[in-house]
Amino acid sequence: xxxxxxxxxxxxxxxxxxxxxxxxxxxxxxxxxxxxxxxxxxxxxxxxxxxxxxxxxxxxxxxxxxxxxxxxxxxxxxxxxxxxxxxxxxxxxxxxxxxxxxxxxxxxxxxxxxxxxxxxxxxxxxxxxxxxxxxxxxxxxxxxxxxxx
Ligand SMILES: Nc1ncnc2c1ncn2[C@@H]1O[C@H](COP(=O)(O)OP(=O)(O)OP(=O)(O)O)[C@@H](O)[C@H]1O
Ligand SMILES: [Mg+2]
Numbered sequence: 001x002x003x004x005x006x007x008x009x010x011x012x013x014x015x016x017x018x019x020x021x022x023x024x025x026x027x028x029x030x031x032x033x034x035x036x037x038x039x040x041x042x043x044x045x046x047x048x049x050x051x052x053x054x055x056x057x058x059x060x061x062x063x064x065x066x067x068x069x070x071x072x073x074x075x076x077x078x079x080x081x082x083x084x085x086x087x088x089x090x091x092x093x094x095x096x097x098x099x100x101x102x103x104x105x106x107x108x109x110x111x112x113x114x115x116x117x118x119x120x121x122x123x124x125x126x127x128x129x130x131x132x133x134x135x136x137x138x139x140x141x142x143x144x145x146x147x148x149x
Contacts, residue, residue, distance in 0.1 A: 002036050009035035009058060014067035014077075016053050027053040028064070040133050052097065060088035093127070108134045 014031040017024050027050045035041055043051045056062040057069055060076060063084070069076040074087055093114030095101070101110065108131060115127030 006037040007034045008037050009071055011069040014069055015065045017065045059092045060084040
């Protein structure tokens with residue numbers, strides 16, 4: 001049984017609805033999750049199921065329509081833009097799906113860039129297990145340009 005004290009992300013009843021004029025597009029409908037310290041999480045789902053929407057909220061790039069989302073003692077659902085920008089800058093490393101990718105680098109090398117101190121958001125110690133996990137999964141080879149996010 002995981003130790004609740006080790007939870008770093010927690011979300012409950014998380015919703016996100018995009019509005020385009022009169023049209024509403026629900027992207028998340030009541031997501032609940034706990035993520036533990038050191039846990040490697042893979043988010044799987046068909047295109048349009050809300051993976052990027054959820055990652056954007058957990059990464060401080062967007063805010064939910066309702067529900068709670070917390071990273072340690074940071075309330076991500078109610079943080080203003082300035083607080084989210086600071087959180088994102090100091091604690092989050094994103095490898096985007098389509099943009100800001102360097103074609104000659106592998107997935108592992110993109111993540112390694114985030115672990116370069118002092119500019120990388122993850123820091124070497126935080127990023128190390130992620131890099132080891134990727135090396136283990138891929139045999140440290142090139143990824144052939146597959147999706148990163
Ligand atoms: N900025 C936006 N404005 C309006 N609708 C959006 C916006 N971003 C996402 N959506 C819609 O929200 C839903 C979830 O999209 P999202 O991009 O989170 O899915 P995804 O699981 O990441 O898909 P993919 O695997 O293609 O990356 C989709 O129906 C999408 O059309
Ligand atoms: Mg996506």
